Amino acid sequence: MSKKPTAPAAVRAYLAEIGKVGGKSKSPAKLAAIAKNAKKGGWPKGRPRKPLKDSPAAVPGNGILPR
Numbered sequence: 001m002s003k004k005p006t007a008p009a010a011v012r013a014y015l016a017e018i019g020k021v022g023g024k025s026k027s028p029a030k031l032a033a034i035a036k037n038a039k040k041g042g043w044p045k046g047r048p049r050k051p052l053k054d055s056p057a058a059v060p061g062n063g064i065l066p067r
Contacts, residue, residue, distance in 0.1 A: 007015070
């Protein structure tokens with residue numbers, strides 16, 4: 001079994017840093033959507049989300065409706 005080639009540590013650190021910066025960007029539209037969702041209360045805590053319709057949990061008769 002051959003090992004996958006990995007980037008040098010300096011390259012990985014650089015890519016991790018620019019990934020963090022990119023993930024923090026917020027456009028005015030995103031900020032408005034966040035504020036609108038926050039007014040509604042967001043997702044209720046302690047309540048599981050419904051699985052996607054392709055999920056194995058979404059089988060007929062289990063009481064979970066697919067999206």
